[in-house]
Amino acid sequence: MPRPRTSETRQRILDAALELFLEQGVQQTSLRQIADRLGLTKPALYYHFSSREDLLNSLLQPLVADIDSVLAEDEHGTTSDPRDLLGRYFDVSYRHHALTTLMLHDLPTLNELGYIDQVLTWRRRLVAVLAGPNAGVAERARAIVALGGLADCLVLLDDVPEHELRAAALDAACAALGSTSGSAAEEQPR
Amino acid sequence: MPRPRTSETRQRILDAALELFLEQGVQQTSLRQIADRLGLTKPALYYHFSSREDLLNSLLQPLVADIDSVLAEDEHGTTSDPRDLLGRYFDVSYRHHALTTLMLHDLPTLNELGYIDQVLTWRRRLVAVLAGPNAGVAERARAIVALGGLADCLVLLDDVPEHELRAAALDAACAALGSTSGSAAEEQPR
DNA sequence: GTCTATAATAGGATAGAC
């Protein structure tokens, strides 16, 4: 079989790093700990990554790319149902839920890596798509509650099966939004 | 006037530390930076705090004590209106909003300090008070969205005056809960 | 209460052998 684009060891390093980062935080994890977990030494890591920062960036890149692509899609769509939009945001977050948890719980590290503007811009764009670009405080608060709540559900209810979690989280988020299409199951016309 | 219980310098150290922690994260802030900001040296800090960890704990203690007291109150109350309960939670978080932001954005540090169980227990108790002890996934999700959303509003809408922010955040949180008393201003009977 | 000086440790990173 052909040589993989991302070498096997490189991927094992990324996996071990993610595990340790989730267990004890990014800043609290040294290159030595990552190497030890794999039975390697620090210099071996430097063969695969030019620096600690390079490792971090390589880890986050897939999530960053996916979120950006989903957002770009929604910003070009004509008018989309809020529940569909929140659903796409839930799905992309769930797909990378380890990375999502990491980004959500370690803002100082994101700041050091220069991703803070990225994250704030995401939030701003999402709020704009959900509540409109010139929304007042009330509407922005509803969008913030819906979006923050979705992410919190993903992290805090991780023992719930995906399908059930998705429905419950989206129902709650849509209710916060005041969306008319609160739940697909219990629509009630006024 | 009498000698203050917390010496002036001790308080200045705590203030400077909080500022730096918010700017660049807890782990990224060294004792040297804190001392420099005050025109002191590291050993001076050790006169006031026995260790770096002691400083951290002293900083968080007021918030921890306040939240615990509010929670204990609500758990002994007979039956409380959800909006009142969320309001008390908003108020105590707002009163310490710098510390709230810090705790929310630096979970790894809280973990290292042993506060993670504290925070998870808070969340569990709040969800229990809001949704009942034996709530299903749907109700727990709604409580999580309401609580997480409140905190997010506090951090992300920090340019909004307290009174307006409080009303908007509580409206959105109550809507997420599905509370019947959504907004005091725009009640509409079905 | 604050200083100078220093110990002890650990981090990221590199050189060069294999």
Add this chain to the structure above:
DNA sequence: GTCTATCCTATTATAGAC
């Protein structure tokens, strides 16, 4: 691709003078 050995820097923390 991975190793041993090492450099440089920064950190927490302490001893002892003022």
